[in-house]
Amino acid sequence: MSEITITIDNQEIKTKEGEYILNAARANGIFIPAICYLTRCSPTLACRLCLVEADGKQVYACNAKSKEGMQVTTSTQNIESEKRSIMEVYNVNHPLQCGVCDQSGECELQNYTLEVEVDSQNYAVPDVERKVLDWGHIHYDPALCIVCERCSTVCKDMIGDNSLKTVPRGSEGFNTDYKESMPKDAYAMWNKLNKSIIGLTSGEQMLDCTACGECSAVCPVGALTSTDFMYKTNAWEQKQIPATCSHCSAGCQIQYDVKHTDIENSDDKIYGVKNEWNYVSLCGAGRYGYDFENAGVSKDESAFNSAIEAFKKADTIKFNSIITNEEALILQRLKKKFGYKLINEEARSYGNFLNEYKKISGTSLYSGDLNTIRDSNFVVSVGTIIKSDNPNARFAFNNSMTMNKGAGLYFHPVADPVVSAMSKNMKAITHAPLQEEVVLYLILDLFANKEELPKEIVDYLATFHSTKTITVSETIKEQVIEMVVDAESGEEKEVKKMVPKKVSKEVEVDDNRLVEILKIDAFDEFMEKQLKKKDTFSLIVGEDFYTHPNSRNLARLVALIEKYSDFSVTIIPPRSNSLGVSLICDLDSEAGAYAVGYNEVADFTLCALGEGDLDMPAFNQQEGTLTSINKRVNPTNAALSYGGYTLNDLASALGVESDLTIDYTSQLPTAGGFKSTAFDDLSDHFTNAGEEVRGYALNVKKNKTSNESVEPFNEDEALAGELIYYANPVKNFSKFSQKAHQLNAKGGVFVSVARLESLGLKEGDRVTVETSTSKLTTSLYVDNQIDGDIAYLPNFDTKLNSEVLFNGYRFNNALIAKVI
Amino acid sequence: MSVENNRNVGQQDYYMVDIEDYPESNWDQFKQVVKRTFSTELFVGLWVVLREMLKFNIHTVKYPEEKLPLGPRYRAIHEMLRLMESGTERCIGCGLCEKICISDCIRMETKIDENSRKEVSEYSINFGRCIFCGYCAEVCPELAIVHGGRYENVSEQRAHYSMFDDLLTPMDTFKAGQQKEFPGFGAIIPGSDESVKKTPLAY
Known part of the structure; x- marks a missing residue:
């Protein structure tokens, strides 16, 4: 996108072609009020406060794109009266108990009411009963809600859970006289506001999501709060300590909210975590896993x-x-x-992977990061259970699909309904463990520049292709002639008509055996549809690769993809600082x-x-x-x-x-x-x-490359049978996150609902898990955020020594049986 | 209107006291010393005392048997008031008193109660640090924390605390109708109603 100059309130600013006016203004320190807009998410147009005049036309700054030479005025008489009415409307029936609201003054409703100088109210509407709802870890008070839809927007566009939506409020309409007397946008905004309220997408009782709590972070008022934090302390009492979240490798910027412990104890205590939600999104571990400190230690x-x-x-x-x-x-x-x-071990295997990777790629580190994933429009993820290995990689994946009209492929043996539900334009493919090489070969086959790719690999890939004849049915329009009797004259007439007709014909198509090995159905159709207008590609690879028996070969294949295709590669460090440790x-x-x-x-x-x-x-x-x-x-x-x-x-x-x-x-x-x-x-x-x-x-250094040979894969290696996987559930990463009081959970063997049924066991049953390396007795838990038959064992619980069941690689064959 | 509630400056019977100019030169100072040494000013004072004693016109306040009436803005030990209608405590736990306290002597803890309301679970004022500035009473949106008239603070230690329950109007005092509305700092100014802009209601 080219750089252009626009003028906002007589100030010339430089921005990118097509950038929203609001973002251009913000980047240059020009204030345009806006409640509902979230950077990195799509404009919802719920609040309509960001009205500006661009080239003489009134537009919303959050969704109007900048054009060269645009003249923008942020304040006209009409805009001011709209803003005034909008803020008055937001205050209609809003409770005045600010003293006991958990937003405790960090309230955008308060701020904008004062900013617009609302000192009297002209509008009224009968309120409906809005009951306080307890959605598990999130507490929703609809009476405080101004339906800016930031929560549902961030949940859909950033997080990908899509757990919140607007639902009917059940209110009666209001005085239609307002339509005449009110400014137009304020009326339209009120009309929508008065009809809706926030509700759950599925279920009625509990929020069924990955519990990131981002909805409560973005809430401009005190409507959505953390249930645990309710009424504990006021925002102004807390000191913010800037920090980096230590639970996973995303390294999110967080702020610990710190205040004295209680009236007797002046030692600091962490009450919560805040994030710059316009630029950083946190997962549940980052937000709720804060009190893992080693307390009460003195010098022994x-x-x-x-x-x-x-x-x-x-x-x-x-x-x-x-x-x-x-x-x-x-x-x-x-x-x-x-x-x-x-x-x-985990940093060593990661470091080895990177070392092997750089032998072919020629750079000391991978080219991509979470921002390049977010900016791309075709993302492929392989070898990582992305929602729990690195939630921010999932957010970036989801964000690329929602914001860039992107598409993606998610390859993993463990079926993941959460990831599958992120977008219609994404295909989640469950393949057998130890077939990751096939996936990488497939990506090379589809995306690599075959003219530059080493000839042996091109030849190897060609061996998987054959042509086959298939019968496709298609609908064509056919002309038919019908005799119709005219009702008035009684004459018979010939009428020509086009009728759709199904015909089947035989066509020769390319048959890719790699697709067959991975058992992907309707793959060609998907790719044909989704690859249109795609120009930026990202590949995410994860922890499954580093301990893979053919890890070396995988690293080389990843490097080949980086080198010979448009993909930028992101290699997820398995733990918080594996990258740093492997470099130091x-x-x-x-x-x-x-x-x-x-x-x-x-x-x-x-x-x-x-x-x-x-x-x-x-x-x-x-x-x-x-x-x-x-x-x-x-x-x-x-x-x-x-x-x-x-x-x-x-x-x-x-x-x-x-x-x-x-x-x-x-x-x-x-x-x-x-x-x-x-x-x-x-x-x-x-x-x-x-x-x-x-x-x-970090400085990324260039290094000499060596030969680019890779090993062919062995199709028969694929693991089959009853399998277990070494992974953590969403929200828990380690013993440290588990120590936090809100994340405290017991480790055990986690299975999907379907697997639980096929095992014929109940949640909480004691089971033994036996592999070739060892045997453990533990409890059985259900995780409704996985599908399929593969059970997983976490490592966050110090009492559960699950790594003994594995032999390096994250998957292993295991027998799960009830303890009798 | 009682005397202590008469806040209207200028209506009281004030008069100017006749005070001699200060001596400026050394000679004037010398003259003043000589004059004061040899005049009978001392006996004038003694005479006044003797005269008033004989007339039994005694102004001495016999503290502690007798106590002076306190002005409405007098700021002594805090009190926590109850709602006149229901008798529940007025404090909503907003934390403004804790925040505004310039000597940092108020500390409180709040939690969610069984009715999902904000409740003060712990509250203390350190009277060893309190400077009785009255900001807490002034900032209180509910007129819950007010200054009372108890100014006798004898304690065994320099830092002595009062907890919420000590400050709260006892239930029997409240039931006897003896909780008084506070007219001092933070109280509603007479005539406030007229300055409020009315909000329309659609019921």
Whole structure:
């Protein structure tokens, strides 16, 4: 899109052709009031407050696109009277108990009422009874609702759950005299407002969704609130601590709302999480999983001394990727000095995957990120249960389909009704585990530039093609001549008529055996329809690939797709900071005899969950940086105080000395793409134009490429039979999210409703899960957000050691039987 | 209108006190000292006391048996009032008093009650810190927290607290009709009704 100049209120601004006037104005610091519009979502035209005059015509700034030389005026007499009436209408029957509203002054209704200077009311309508509704984790008070539809818009356009919609309010019409006396837009807006209210898309009692709570975040008034937060505290009492969410690799910017604990205890407590919902959308774990701090820890000197002893004795450090870049660097320095083996399997497999990938792609990191996914119009996701592995990748996937008229393919063995329901233009394909290579070959076959692609691969792909003759039926119009008797004259007349007729004919079509292997029905028709007008492509690959037995080959295939097609590739880091850890640490594959574990169970355990031999600070008690899926280094701050020892204290006592953990921020390895910027110089905000000014982006380096050979796939490898999968349910990522009081759940084996029936068991039954590697006894739970027969076992529960059931790869054959 | 409610400045019987000019030069100061030393001003004072004593015209307030009436704006220990109609507490837990308190001596906790209403679960005022500025009473939208007349605050420790229940009008006092409407800080100004713009209702 080309850059153009438009004039708003005599101020010349530069913007992109086709950008909404409202966004152009906002990006340049010009204020146009708007309640219902959400950046990154489609305009709903519910509030009509953003009225402006563009080239002499009154338009809505939120859906009018900029054109070169456009003259925009934000205020005319008519616009002002419309705004005044709209704000008066919003206040009709709105309760005046602002003192007990959870919005506690952070209310857009209040703000705009004051902005428009409403000091009297001219309109009235009888109200209908609007009962308070408890939808589980979300509390809805329709009396406060102004039906701006931001909640349903964000749920549909951003999140993809589509759980909220407007439903009839059941009110009577109002005084028709208003039609004459009121400004036109205000009347139309009121007419719509008075008829509708927000309701559930399915069911009547509970919100059936992935529980992200984004609807309550975007609510401009106090109508939608978190049930848990209800009446706990006022917004103005809380201090905002900017941080980065540590639950997954999306690295979302969040703000912890902090206030003293109670009237007796002045220590800070986190009451909730806020997000810049115009630019960041949170999942349920980010929003509700905030109170995982390691509380009440003091400096236990004897435990510290035994930790030093343990470090002296140890030859191995086990850790996971829920760790800051700085701490990862401390571990790397310890390795350098004392020769520890660093064990972190999930970061190692991810790092290996990236290393293999860059051998062909020629760049140190993948090209895509969540923003390129959001901006593309054809997205393919392979090898990840996207809604729980990285919810923001799902939001971006969904957003690309809703906002860019996009389409997509979702390949995964576990059928996912939530993802399938995101769009009609998406095809969810369940294939057998260990067939991920077939999927990648199919993408290469469909999208790669065959002229540049290495010849062996082109030849290999050609072996799957054959022509076959199929019978298609099509409808043609045929002319028939009928004799009709004219009713008046009684004469017979010949009338020519066109009648549709079904004919079947035989055509020769290309038959792609790759499609057949993956058992995709109606694939050609889908692709023919959906690939029209598509020009930006994104591929998301995930955790299934890194532990895949043919992981190396998959990485090379992904790199080939990146190199020889229009796809930009995003490789989801499996845990919060796997990308950072894989760039900072030299990880080992074999553990030694005596291990110190950092948040991992070992011979001596340092633990932020309060369960180990020496306490460590949890993520909301530390400052540092995290490397996100967007290849950015994002700063996070300590929301709560911590009285115990940190990893830096241990390292300093061992001779790797530094005053503060964040002193390491500027020392992060530039070879890995990090910059030598000090922690305090990292900014953390979004501009009005939506530009992310958070930390810095990693330098992506070019490197030499080697040969581009890939292995053919083995069709017979596909896993069949009863299967289990290693994944977490939506909202829970780790032991840390599980520790949060709102996300506290028990781990077990999760099955779909259909599988539960076929097993003939009840929810809560004790079952044994037996695989070739081990056997576990646990409880059976139902997850209505998966379909099909594959059960999954999570790793968020410390009491459930589900990884023993797996042999690296996330899928395994398993027998589930009831304990008798 | 009782004396203490007469807020109209200028209607009281004021008079100017005749005060001598301050001496300016050293010589004037010297003259003043000599004059005061050798005049009988001391005896004038003693005479006034003797005269009034003999006339039994005594103005001394015999505290604590006798207490002076307090002005309507007097700000002593806070009280929490009940609704005149139902007797339930007026406080809605909005938290404005906690926010506005400039000496940061009010702290409260709220929660949702069984009727889905906001309820104050804990409330305390630290009277060791309170400066009795009256902002809390002024900001209170419900006229729930007001200043009472209890100014005797003897305590064993410097920081002494009052909890919500201590401040709330006791039920028996309330039932006896002894809860008084507060006329001071934050009270509705007489004649406010006239300045309110009416909102139309469609019922």
